[in-house]
Amino acid sequence: MSGRKPVITSSAAQHFWDECAKGRYLLQQCTNCQTFRYPPGPICWNCASDGVEWVESPGRGTIFTFTTIGRAPSEEFKPYVPYTVALVDLDEGPRVMGNVIDCAPEDISIDARVEVAFEDVGDAVLPQFVLSGATAS
Amino acid sequence: MKDKPAIVGAATAGVDALEDPTDYWGLAQVVSARAVKDAGMTFRDIDGVVFITSVWPPERVLTSAAYLAQTLGIKPAWAKMIPYGGTPISEHFMWASMAIQAGLATNVLCVASENLNSRLTRGGVVEVFAKTANNSEWEYPFGPLLPSNFGMIAQRHMHEYGTTSEQLATIAVSARKWAALNPEAGMRTPITVEDVTSSKMISSPMRMFDMSLVSDGAAAAVVTLPERAHDGPNVPVRVMGFGECVDSQNLMFNKYLTKMPGLRKATDQALAMSGLARDELDIVYPYDPATISVVVELENMGFCEPGEGGEFVSDGKIEPGGSFPINTHGGLLACAHPGPSASMIQMVEAIRQLRGECGDRQVPDAKTALCLGEGGFYAWQVNVLGRE
Ligand SMILES: [Zn+2]
Numbered sequence: 345m346s347g348r349k350p351v352i353t354s355s356a357a358q359h360f361w362d363e364c365a366k367g368r369y370l371l372q373q374c375t376n377c378q379t380f381r382y383p384p385g386p387i388c389w390n391c392a393s394d395g396v397e398w399v400e401s402p403g404r405g406t407i408f409t410f411t412t413i414g415r416a417p418s419e420e421f422k423p424y425v426p427y428t429v430a431l432v433d434l435d436e437g438p439r440v441m442g443n444v445i446d447c448a449p450e451d452i453s454i455d456a457r458v459e460v461a462f463e464d465v466g467d468a469v470l471p472q473f474v475l476s477g478a479t480a481s
Numbered sequence: 482m483k484d485k486p487a488i489v490g491a492a493t494a495g496v497d498a499l500e501d502p503t504d505y506w507g508l509a510q511v512v513s514a515r516a517v518k519d520a521g522m523t524f525r526d527i528d529g530v531v532f533i534t535s536v537w538p539p540e541r542v543l544t545s546a547a548y549l550a551q552t553l554g555i556k557p558a559w560a561k562m563i564p565y566g567g568t569p570i571s572e573h574f575m576w577a578s579m580a581i582q583a584g585l586a587t588n589v590l591c592v593a594s595e596n597l598n599s600r601l602t603r604g605g606v607v608e609v610f611a612k613t614a615n616n617s618e619w620e621y622p623f624g625p626l627l628p629s630n631f632g633m634i635a636q637r638h639m640h641e642y643g644t645t646s647e648q649l650a651t652i653a654v655s656a657r658k659w660a661a662l663n664p665e666a667g668m669r670t671p672i673t674v675e676d677v678t679s680s681k682m683i684s685s686p687m688r689m690f691d692m693s694l695v696s697d698g699a700a701a702a703v704v705t706l707p708e709r710a711h712d713g714p715n716v717p718v719r720v721m722g723f724g725e726c727v728d729s730q731n732l733m734f735n736k737y738l739t740k741m742p743g744l745r746k747a748t749d750q751a752l753a754m755s756g757l758a759r760d761e762l763d764i765v766y767p768y769d770p771a772t773i774s775v776v777v778e779l780e781n782m783g784f785c786e787p788g789e790g791g792e793f794v795s796d797g798k799i800e801p802g803g804s805f806p807i808n809t810h811g812g813l814l815a816c817a818h819p820g821p822s823a824s825m826i827q828m829v830e831a832i833r834q835l836r837g838e839c840g841d842r843q844v845p846d847a848k849t850a851l852c853l854g855e856g857g858f859y860a861w862q863v864n865v866l867g868r869e
Pocket of ligand 1: 374375376377378379388389390391392393
């Protein structure tokens with residue numbers, strides 16, 4: 345599939361997406377106050393420090409909310425309908441968006457535990473989520 | 482009230498899509514002429530313009546207010562552009578009032594115009610909004626629609642409070658009842674709760690009839706100096722107060738989704754400036770791109786307790802003849818949602834109600850109204866309007 349490539353807006357973001365392509369889920373952590381942040385950027389939203397390091401995350405989290413889409417926004421998403429978009433609270437703190445894949449939409453619920461699984465969608469490798477215990481394809 | 486700037490002219494165009502132009506600038510020019518005429522003025526009397534950007538290039542440019550002023554022969558002009566998206570779309574009266582109070586302008590023409598439906602069609606609008614309302618790096622690759630944001634809010638509200646799809650559906654049913662009384666409204670056919678809960682699932686739990694229309698439409702109003710309020714032919718409507726606050730732009734940055742301290746703050750600011758209490762408001766205009774929006778907004782503006790919104794809206798009080806009338810034109814759900822002009826259409830309806838011009842849908846002796854505008858997901862602006 346094409347057309348799902350993120351519009352990459354910074355060198356920090358480029359690093360995040362490059363590492364996703366290698367199957368590594370990296371988060372930025374502030375070296376001053378230890379707060380994790382997402383999306384990546386130069387400054388800590390908690391303490392305004394520019395001290396930062398990249399930390400590999402196991403990508404585990406909890407579904408805060410989700411929605412299952414019955415009508416594709418554009419051509420490139422039609423093959424996936426119905427698919428689920430979720431906001432996931434990572435154990436490190438940040439809230440991220442991703443699809444919950446490799447399960448039936450009716451098995452997805454708020455507070456369900458999930459973990460990152462990388463999905464190659466053709467022109468990008470996206471950090472997606474699977475229900476914990478499920479096997480990524 | 483005598484020291485508040487006064488709205489002395491108001492108009493809509495293209496909302497019923499019958500005889501008016503369907504091009505962007507044509508709509509803006511026609512509605513401007515109508516509003517100025519309604520105020521008993523000509524373009525020569527206008528020295529300020531507030532205009533909002535279009536959804537889509539080539540008109541999505543920040544020079545549009547100056548361009549509109551020159552096409553209308555308004556010069557010299559104080560010209561203020563409001564960007565659509567990210568900031569609330571209802572900022573016209575705030576900027577006009579501040580400009581008048583600062584001495585920058587005396588008669589300010591406030592305009593909003595869009596021809597979403599004619600230019601893009603419904604399918605095109607769905608795609609454009611999915612790509613522009615959602616972040617193109619951290620959201621769009623995962624395929625959310627614009628309505629997915631409301632789906633995620635509703636899912637959370639249902640989880641926390643037990644709100645039901647049937648309760649949300651009553652909001653869409655009520656919007657159609659108001660729209661049936663408004664000759665300009667786009668969707669005037671009555672619907673039932675079952676029609677809503679059996680309509681196509683768009684982004685769960687939001688179905689087709691939980692979501693707003695896609696429309697053309699323009700609206701405009703003229704704001705003048707407090708002391709000129711009575712110079713024109715109309716009952717003046719005062720800009721009593723306004724407040725503005727951002728909770729978030731994208732939902733992944735919003736901690737709660739169901740709780741909005743910024744909306745509460747904006748509402749409190751606007752009411753404090755107006756000197757009015759919540760129970761002194763005759764009509765409330767929530768911003769209703771989706772049914773769930775009405776519930777979370779009424780809760781967070783302080784008209785009911787957190788979690789009680791579903792019950793609050795579903796006992797008939799928001800319908801025509803009810804004790805808590807909302808969106809008397811039919812709202813974005815049943816009158817029109819032409820993107821950037823949705824809020825001005827809503828505010829012109831409020832002005833017409835306060836003037837007593839609304840015929841079958843007139844709220845008896847309405848003197849005060851509160852209008853809410855939203856930008857992105859949870860950037861808020863509240864306007865309180867009133868008459869003597
Ligand atoms: Zn920090």
